[in-house]
Amino acid sequence: MPDDGRDQIPPALARAVELLREEEVASPAWRAAVLGAVEQGSGSRDADLRPRRFVALRTAIAAGIVCVAAGSAATFAVLRRPGPIETVATAPHNAAQASTLLPVHFSVVAPSAASVSIVGDFNHWSPTALPMKRSADGRTWEIDVKLPEGRYNYAYMVDGQIARDPSAPQTGGDDFGMPNSVLMVRGT
């Protein structure tokens, strides 16, 4: 399809567009960083791009709290689906008794990821505030956080990419076509 007359740059913008077309020069340090990052990831071409899987945290926590109240064990993994990445939320025995902060354990199986963090309303969506640590099995990324009761939009940063649970029972606002998930933390 040929471009029509609307493709012409308005004369009033012509000089400004010329200035915008000036190229950005790549610094040697940036170039080295790019090539280093490419080299580092060369062993995982495409293997890292497998579909991700999460477990619905809200349901997991709710189930955990219910079972704690019944005197059962405190760790639960629910809504599992097949796939390379899974999330497990656990609530400790005293979760129901916590008055202000409820400890929540996040566990993400992402064997080929180089970095994973959790971002959400609770940390102002900072990708560096809550980095997850790779566990001894080399496949799982974990972190313990304490959250007040409430409703939180959240997501994961997996190698710099925001990822959410596609089957989460609730999703939050949709920004640039990338909706996030919603976590409900309740004491009882």
Add this chain to the structure above:
Amino acid sequence: MTRPVTLHVLQGYHSPEMTDAACVQAALAGDGAAFTMLVDRHSPACLRFARRMLGSREDAEDAAQEAFVRAHRALARYDGRTSFRTWLMSILVNRCRTALLQRHRRTKRLVLDEAVLDQAAAVGGDGSDLELRDAIERALAQLEPGQREAFLLKHVEQLTYEEMAEATGAGVSALKMRVQRACDRLQILLKEDRYA
């Protein structure tokens, strides 16, 4: 008597005329230098788009780096249906959208870093160009991201609408409308800034 001649193939050397498609094939065969050539060839445009899109050199470098890393990982999926540049730009567009999403959540505003003016001074030009560059950067930052993205791809990166559709996932008609509205808005903003 003719002396025997031994030809030595320089490992990792590629002719500057090597096409993007040939570089991709070589890179897929394990030739790291071929991908380096792609990085060198497309870095300036990628950094330019990301800088204009994000308004920050640091954010632009992060987005462009991530785009190259992801392109390398997904290289086997590049089918040659579009140009490598368009394919790479589609990855970069997504990285910039993600960066804007993160920034939107953190700060709810665009930040133009001081390096914009620093670089403007470094590349030369008279005083009016410096002021105009500053004005157009500020005007771009005030555009709705979709309009800014379409304007930059069309008039700065000079992609065709079909290439833009490949890179953004939007339809041609919608992209034309965004470019038109971006041009209208930029003229108004520059006029308010007394540059149009």
